[in-house]
Amino acid sequence: MMPSCKDITEHSSDYLDRNLPWWKRPGYWLHLAMCVHCRRYVEQLKLTVNTISKLPDATPPGVTAGQIQKIVEKMKQSTKE
């Protein structure tokens, strides 16, 4: 059965991540082929995901040599306890 627009919005991450079960894919594609609103919705989700990956906070913080040393000391200490 063809999904509704609401169904498209509920499963759009699965669609983008290629996690949609095989039996749902044809209906999903067909809906997107026919519905300009849902195509836009899915495109905007894709843009959102790509934008999240480019946020300044998306990069894990760096670690300095001093911090590493401090943690290593703590680890050594913990094995002695």
Add this chain to the structure above:
Amino acid sequence: MANPTLPGDDELIPRLLAQDETSYAQIVAAYHGLMVHLARAIVGEAIADEVAQEAWVAVLRALPGFERRSSLKTWILRIVSNTAKSRLRHESRTVSLDESFEESPIVDPARFKPNAHWASPPAMWHADTPDALLASTELRNCISDALAVLPPLQRAAVTLRDMQGLSMEVICKVLEVSESNGRVLLHRARSRIQMAIEEYEKQ
């Protein structure tokens, strides 16, 4: 994200068990940043580093019993996630981890007609690339604010998937959620950010 300077798990684990200091330093250099990043998503900036440090001690303590059912990295991130979750349970009575799985619809139901097709469809955005969107300081702030108010596990899912690029399979192991719950967390998080951008674009 394989680390070129880090030996494989087969080599590394015996060295860590033998309390080899160089290996301690190598593994901390490779993973501490990722651990703080994940801890930050669950408990917030202020105590993220402390949680990651606490996790290192827990890692060493648990390592002799590590059954290698996942990679060392996945297992370490799971310890970070568990350490962070228990800190959250202790320190904040107002935040519920279950809130992350709320079952409300992704898009406001009022935007659909009774037949579940769009009544109020999405409008065009002024920009169609991440760089163009992020060029606006105001929008960057809107996105940061939206991320900040996400339930902790949703923020963790989006951090691990869309920022660190981990697979869904690994993420579910790290957060100890089923695969379907992991996908729900991720989709809810992304949708809330999408809504924040949409709101900004409407102005």
